[in-house]
Amino acid sequence: MPEGTDHSVAEPAYVRIAGEYARRIRGGELPPGMQLPSYAEIAQQNGVSDIVVRKALELLQSQGLVRSVRRRGVFVADRPNLVRVSPERQLEAAERSFQNESDQQIQVERETEQIPATNDLAEALGVPVGAEIKHVVTRATEDGRPISISDTYQPLDVIDISGADFLEETISDKLPTPVHAEWLRTTPGDLVKSVHQRFIAADDRIIMISDVSYPRGRYDAFVFRMSLK
Amino acid sequence: MPEGTDHSVAEPAYVRIAGEYARRIRGGELPPGMQLPSYAEIAQQNGVSDIVVRKALELLQSQGLVRSVRRRGVFVADRPNLVRVSPERQLEAAERSFQNESDQQIQVERETEQIPATNDLAEALGVPVGAEIKHVVTRATEDGRPISISDTYQPLDVIDISGADFLEETISDKLPTPVHAEWLRTTPGDLVKSVHQRFIAADDRIIMISDVSYPRGRYDAFVFRMSLK
């Protein structure tokens, strides 16, 4: 135990270190893709143990500022904003939901199957348990790297979502389903940004529900644009 | 080092423990406000050291499922959704943005001042540096407990925001400003949910900008409702 260490509450070492890196990243001094020094190095530079550095970088990771790659290092995150637009462009294809990625190679693949509704799905969609429903899995990659995966469910009699009058989106941080985790190649324990969508008709019928997962650390923030008039 | 421990990648102990509690909380077995066992107890029950338990509960905290109170314990979070509605009700007063809280005592206080625009503010609002602008601080409490604080800035010639044609909202997790942290009484290092708003006129003039902070762990998720027609 270091004697005379300042434990005067206010600002723990890991917060200070995280703050410094956050500033340098936001200021552009550390550009996207740049590798950070190793834990050991940062620890030495700041005169703390490596576990403090780990906490600091965890903090940065939960802000989406860095991503750590096992056995390789910690890197400044590419940080395009994920932009969601409402309502007029909301219904465009998934590929269009991304901003600042026009140069990138974004590939989207879909798989469709027909399944009987589980209890949860039946309740969510308002259909009888066991009723056949349509399930679409959509996976997107950029330059071969996975950037999103979604499960979409709808009753068989729904042709498209033009019958929807309202859209409700719920954003949260979650542990991904095993299937989503595998596709996004997240480390066990990594949270993902989850967007749950419900397309609702005027008679409150649920037209479609969708669960989308995005890797944390890929997107800096979610942006919603909406017309007020 | 315990010999024969299974370090077979797949699922670290802290993820397993976090998952168990997440399930029990989501399932209602552990109701909002209930105190969890102490680190030491959970550690003993699961045959791990307390640091593993800490990581597990950190994971729950970053999902907004629990909140930890220093020197008292860890509690299941009250988890009303923060609902944001677009566009028709978007412009209502802040008090109206909350759902399922109608019984609660929500108090809102405002402070207004006039300040010269800093570089950042001038750029954000599109006014000359040093131009006088209006700054409003809004603080909300529920039963005396702080639940949000915001800084709102607008040029002096803007009377209200009815002149705005578009609203852009950016949601992210951030380290709060010192003022916000103090009001929300967050522990140093705690992230907050930050909503940055820009009210934009048809001629791209910025009518108003606003930075709102919400304590993490108070809100389960952000919900956006929008009309599609």
Next chain:
DNA sequence: AAGTGGTCTAGACCACGTG
């Protein structure tokens, strides 16, 4: 006085990537 969560140390093993 006992218990709590928050911070920090020093040290260990693992599996994998790189040189």
Next chain:
DNA sequence: ACGTGGTCTAGACCACTTG
């Protein structure tokens, strides 16, 4: 062979709350 990040242990001090 070495370095990396990921996981985990055992132990310590602090400042505060609770009974």
